[in-house]
Amino acid sequence: GVTLAAWELDHINRHTGVSNQRSPRQAHKVCVAVQLGSPAEIDRLHGELSAKGVPFYGPPENYVWNARCAYFTDPDDTLWELYAWLDGGPGDYHDQQP
Numbered sequence: 001g002v003t004l005a006a007w008e009l010d011h012i013n014r015h016t017g018v019s020n021q022r023s024p025r026q027a028h029k030v031c032v033a034v035q036l037g038s039p040a041e042i043d044r045l046h047g048e049l050s051a052k053g054v055p056f057y058g059p060p061e062n063y064v065w066n067a068r069c070a071y072f073t074d075p076d077d078t079l080w081e082l083y084a085w086l087d088g089g090p091g092d093y094h095d096q097q098p
Helices: 008-016 039-051
Strands: 031-035 062-063 067-073 079-085
Touching: 008 062, 039 067, 039 079
Parallel strands: 031 079
Antiparallel strands: 062 067, 067 079
């Protein structure tokens, strides 16, 4: 049950505010995305982790790709995404862009 998705840094930056700074050669920069069962779980886990001092980029938000997401980095500077699909699940949001 693991899905690997590759996102362009500029795309993630434009929608979430997460840094789009490129890593130097030979360095790794990845986003580990963890799917939760519902948008309410995103809010709950964000609250629990924030209370323990995890620095999030901002509060959970609903994004154009039909998911509720929250972003943080761990002590090794790995980007983590917590997400849950909103009603209707994943779709091709590219067709809905203005």
